[in-house]
Amino acid sequence: METLLLGVDVGTSAVKAALFDLNGRLEASAQVEYPTHHLRPGWVEQQPDDWWRACCQAIRQALAAVAHGAERVVGVGVSAQAPTLIAVDRDGVPLRPALIWMDRRAEAEVQALCEQVGADEIYRITGNRPDPYYLAAKLLWFGKHEPQLMARTAQFLQINGFINHRLTGAFSVDDVHAALLQLREHDTGRWSDVICAACGVDPAQLPPVRLGHEIQGEVTAQAAEATGLLPGTPVMAGSVDGAAAALEAGVAQAGIAAEMTGTSTVVMIPNVDGITEPSLISMPHAIPPVHLLVGAMVSSGASLKWYRDQFGLVEQQTARLLHGDVYDLLTRQAAQAPPGSDGLIFLPYMMGERSPLWHTQARGVLFGLSLATTRAATIRAILEGTAFALRHNLEVASQAGAPVREIRSVGGGARSALWNQIKADVLGLPILLPEASVGAPFGDAMLVAMGLGYYPDLMSTLTQIVQIKTVYEPRSAYRGLYDELYGIFRDLYVHVRGDFDRVARWRAANDATHPA
Numbered sequence: 394m395e396t397l398l399l400g401v402d403v404g405t406s407a408v409k410a411a412l413f414d415l416n417g418r419l420e421a422s423a424q425v426e427y428p429t430h431h432l433r434p435g436w437v438e439q440q441p442d443d444w445w446r447a448c449c450q451a452i453r454q455a456l457a458a459v460a461h462g463a464e465r466v467v468g469v470g471v472s473a474q475a476p477t478l479i480a481v482d483r484d485g486v487p488l489r490p491a492l493i494w495m496d497r498r499a500e501a502e503v504q505a506l507c508e509q510v511g512a513d514e515i516y517r518i519t520g521n522r523p524d525p526y527y528l529a530a531k532l533l534w535f536g537k538h539e540p541q542l543m544a545r546t547a548q549f550l551q552i553n554g555f556i557n558h559r560l561t562g563a564f565s566v567d568d569v570h571a572a573l574l575q576l577r578e579h580d581t582g583r584w585s586d587v588i589c590a591a592c593g594v595d596p597a598q599l600p601p602v603r604l605g606h607e608i609q610g611e612v613t614a615q616a617a618e619a620t621g622l623l624p625g626t627p628v629m630a631g632s633v634d635g636a637a638a639a640l641e642a643g644v645a646q647a648g649i650a651a652e653m654t655g656t657s658t659v660v661m662i663p664n665v666d667g668i669t670e671p672s673l674i675s676m677p678h679a680i681p682p683v684h685l686l687v688g689a690m691v692s693s694g695a696s697l698k699w700y701r702d703q704f705g706l707v708e709q710q711t712a713r714l715l716h717g718d719v720y721d722l723l724t725r726q727a728a729q730a731p732p733g734s735d736g737l738i739f740l741p742y743m744m745g746e747r748s749p750l751w752h753t754q755a756r757g758v759l760f761g762l763s764l765a766t767t768r769a770a771t772i773r774a775i776l777e778g779t780a781f782a783l784r785h786n787l788e789v790a791s792q793a794g795a796p797v798r799e800i801r802s803v804g805g806g807a808r809s810a811l812w813n814q815i816k817a818d819v820l821g822l823p824i825l826l827p828e829a830s831v832g833a834p835f836g837d838a839m840l841v842a843m844g845l846g847y848y849p850d851l852m853s854t855l856t857q858i859v860q861i862k863t864v865y866e867p868r869s870a871y872r873g874l875y876d877e878l879y880g881i882f883r884d885l886y887v888h889v890r891g892d893f894d895r896v897a898r899w900r901a902a903n904d905a906t907h908p909a
Contacts (some may be wrong), residue, residue, distance in 0.1 A: 400837030410451035411834035417858035423454030434496035470837030473552035499530035520579030527575035561610025603630035606844035637836030643799035643859030654806025670793035672749035688786025692743035727772035739778030780819035
């Protein structure tokens with residue numbers, strides 16, 4: 394029976410499990426969704442047990458789709474959205490719901506850390522700017538507001554570390570996730586005593602750090618019963634979803650970026666110099682010693698989902714009747730609008746924004762609405778606005794010394810031909826789609842193969858395995874149009890930046906005066 398590699402990715406909205414052969418061919422996959430809880434503006438949580446249940450279901454469904462699935466799986470790799478605050482007791486039982494990467498409640502704690510340690514010093518130590526996105530500020534919030542739970546916490550885990558503990562009984566954190574905690578020294582890889590002390594965290598509460606392809610443990614009998622895997626199956630330490638997706642795109646060399654769009658968009662730009670840039674995110678690549686400069690947007694796919702949920706009732710009903718994809722219907726409608734969306738411009742900051750703005754209070758804007766505005770133009774403006782935001786990230790990366798000449802797109806957003814062409818036109822760069830666009834599970838499977846010795850030189854193997862199926866070339870006819878609109882897009886944010894903060898202060902005062 395042919396060997397299979399199992400990759401599992403715990404994303405922002407769903408778990409995807411996929412089985413691959415040693416040539417990287419997809420044999421089976423399954424996806425299971427779970428809820429996200431928006432408690433109040435900026436407060437976003439998920440239940441760790443929901444991830445585990447979804448993982449078990451997705452793995453079982455994928456195994457059932459192939460003959461002798463469990464017997465053929467030689468190893469498991471898990472990646473995840475990141476970073477996340479998961480506080481567990483000595484048995485790995487969560488003490489509270491998890492604060493996911495989208496959660497922005499720790500703004501005051503960021504300011505407190507900056508006053509105590511210094512913003513420049515935090516950036517110097519960790520390679521990343523202070524922000525509620527990272528774990529450090531969330532940990533300070535946790536200790537301040539829930540000190541009894543903080544005292545009971547044996548380990549702070551990341552999502553793949555939580556799943557790996559359920560699979561193996563062992564605690565760990567991979568080196569890519571570790572870099573996003575903002576507790577680790579960028580130059581040495583050691584936990585920073587200064588920042589841990591400022592956050593009230595004992596380094597003993599942080600798991601051992603492993604490389605993503607290292608074996609973290611083996612599937613226990615209990616986990617085997619829950620997932621359908623065989624006891625003793627090796628489990629790798631895993632990685633962050635973005636780093637795993639870079640492997641699927643075959644991206645590990647300077648000048649070639651990987652772009653993954655789902656709920657959010659992450660663009661990963663490799664470099665060998667460990668470049669840092671305060672407006673972007675710095676973290677290791679899944680293949681040492683390569684580093685990544687990362688642009689991370691909050692609400693790209695989520696903006697399209699928002700439109701679907703609020704205004705796309707007709708498309709939803711049609712999709713159900715035809716057993717089709719509602720997003721295909723939406724983008725088909727967007728294709729009826731001309732490039733530039735008749736002057737309608739969308740700022741895609743629906744939940745604040747990470748890079749390069751790092752502005753929690755930023756919000757979405759549809760600029761240029763008139764009585765003549767069509768549904769088609771509105772949808773296209775959403776697609777174009779997210780492409781403008783991607784261009785902003787790439788410009789900052791180029792100025793930091795990491796220019797990009799080619800982008801390889803993976804993830805759910807890559808299924809839209811229109812969106813891909815818009816990105817190519819807006820960026821003035823070719824957009825390439827790999828043959829197998831499964832997302833991060835492919836990269837997880839590659840880490841399994843690397844860890845078990847099947848691929849001694851993973852980069853060389855990826856060059857052979859990763860095949861490009863489609864190329865979207867930028868169309869010169871639209872370059873001037875998009876250059877001008879991009880300039881307006883950038884100016885719009887500058888013009889309303891202070892107003893976002895004013896509205897946030899009004900909302901906070903109104904909530905205090907009129908609590909729900």
